[in-house]
Amino acid sequence: MSQIERVAIVGGSHGNELTGVHLVKKFQQYPNLINKSSFETLALLGNLKAIEEGKRYIDKDLNRCFTNQSLQNPQLSSYEDTRAKAIQQILQPQNQPFVDVIVDLHSTTANMGLSLIFCDMHPFLLRLGAYLSSINPMIKVFINQQSREGGFLRSLCELGFVIEVGAVPQNILNAELFQKTEQLIYAVLDYFEGYNQGKIPQTNSELTLYKYIKTIDYPRSDAYGGLRLCGEIQAMIHPQLQFKDYEPLNPGDPMFMTFEGKDIFYEGESTVYPIFINEAAYYEKGIAMYLTQKYQEVV
Numbered sequence: 339m340s341q342i343e344r345v346a347i348v349g350g351s352h353g354n355e356l357t358g359v360h361l362v363k364k365f366q367q368y369p370n371l372i373n374k375s376s377f378e379t380l381a382l383l384g385n386l387k388a389i390e391e392g393k394r395y396i397d398k399d400l401n402r403c404f405t406n407q408s409l410q411n412p413q414l415s416s417y418e419d420t421r422a423k424a425i426q427q428i429l430q431p432q433n434q435p436f437v438d439v440i441v442d443l444h445s446t447t448a449n450m451g452l453s454l455i456f457c458d459m460h461p462f463l464l465r466l467g468a469y470l471s472s473i474n475p476m477i478k479v480f481i482n483q484q485s486r487e488g489g490f491l492r493s494l495c496e497l498g499f500v501i502e503v504g505a506v507p508q509n510i511l512n513a514e515l516f517q518k519t520e521q522l523i524y525a526v527l528d529y530f531e532g533y534n535q536g537k538i539p540q541t542n543s544e545l546t547l548y549k550y551i552k553t554i555d556y557p558r559s560d561a562y563g564g565l566r567l568c569g570e571i572q573a574m575i576h577p578q579l580q581f582k583d584y585e586p587l588n589p590g591d592p593m594f595m596t597f598e599g600k601d602i603f604y605e606g607e608s609t610v611y612p613i614f615i616n617e618a619a620y621y622e623k624g625i626a627m628y629l630t631q632k633y634q635e636v637v
Contacts, residue, residue, distance in 0.1 A: 342376075342377050342534055343435075344378045344379075344439075345438065345440075345527070345530060346379075346439070347361075347381050348425075348442050349361055349362035349383060350362065350383045350388070350389045350443075351385055351401045352384075352388065352399075352401065352444065353385045353387070353391065353392060353395065354392055354394050355444055356445070356506075357443065357519055358445065359383065360516070361519060361520055361523070362382065364520075365379075365381035371524075374531045379527065382425070382428060384401075394619055400422060401442075401491055403489055404489045404490060404494055405487070405489040408422065409423055409426055425491070436495055438497055440491060442500045443501050445502070445503045446614060447506065447618040448581075448615050448616060448617045449583045450504040450505070452474065452477045452501070452518060453477070453502040453503070454478070454479045454501060456481050457482065457490075457498065458483055458486060462497060464545060465538075467479040468637050469529055471545065472543065476518070477522070478548060478584055479546070479548065480502075482550040483549075484550055503515050503518070503519050508618060543636070544635070545634070545635050546632065547633055548630040549630055549632075550629075550630055551610060551629040552628075553628055554593075554625070554628075555625060555626055556571045556572070556573060556621075556624075557571070557594055557596075558571055572597070573597070574594060575615060575626065575627075576594055577595065578591070578592050579612065580615065580616060582615065583612065583614070584613060586610075587606075587609065588609050589608070590604065594626075606629075610629040610630065610631065612628065
């Protein structure tokens with residue numbers, strides 16, 4: 339792989355995720371914090387209007403607007419569609435190559451700790467994940483190959499990935515997680531610098547991965563209170579599962595609890611590892627959690 343020449347750090351793709359917003363503002367104010375000798379680093383705010391209004395988005399989720407079809411469609415004129423096109427132009431100025439790396443900063447109300455989210459099993463990213471998790475065991479690596487087609491910002495370049503941090507309520511800053519995210523970013527940039535300078539040893543390392551299986555919705559009913567309201571939620575995340583991201587969910591374990599207090603159990607045939615459990619922003623998307631498979635990979 340050729341050298342890394344340009345890196346973009348993007349925060350505030352969702353305007354109410356303040357960790358990324360304020361880290362990018364800090365990097366814009368103090369660019370020396372992210373400047374490296376062997377590559378250029380750009381700090382960019384994503385959804386400017388949503389950040390100003392303290393909302394996740396204005397018209398639609400910006401982090402679903404980066405499909406080729408959407409970016410090339412002049413008929414799409416929502417605020418987020420327009421902003422996505424502007425971000426693409428910033429990441430690839432006229433007569434210049436696209437940035438080599440996108441580091442997309444997000445926070446979640448789920449108890450995800452420090453998570454790296456990759457679109458695929460790119461060898462460079464896997465080695466990066468192995469290095470980062472070796473220096474900080476809190477770091478987890480999630481592979482979501484479905485997201486390559488989902489219009490996510492990170493899908494715009496081969497080495498795009500997400501740093502997802504939680505649990506952090508929307509529109510709230512958590513100082514401890516803010517600092518841990520900041521240190522993780524510096525470690526990422528140091529790794530890129532070391533790679534460019536030929537200082538990264540090519541040793542085989544074992545990496546724990548969590549690979550996407552599917553999403554699970556909340557139990558729903560077609561009828562509620564005599565009115566037909568399709569999709570009314572019938573149950574909540576079970577107390578024994580709440581905040582248990584990356585922990586095993588075995589067949590027969592409680593998964594949901596109805597409003598009457600009845601347990602609903604996981605009926606799968608094998609142990610899975612849920613993440614994004616009870617993410618606030620995913621209620622509108624019909625997602626109660628992601629199910630993942632855990633395995634080891636030598637990279």
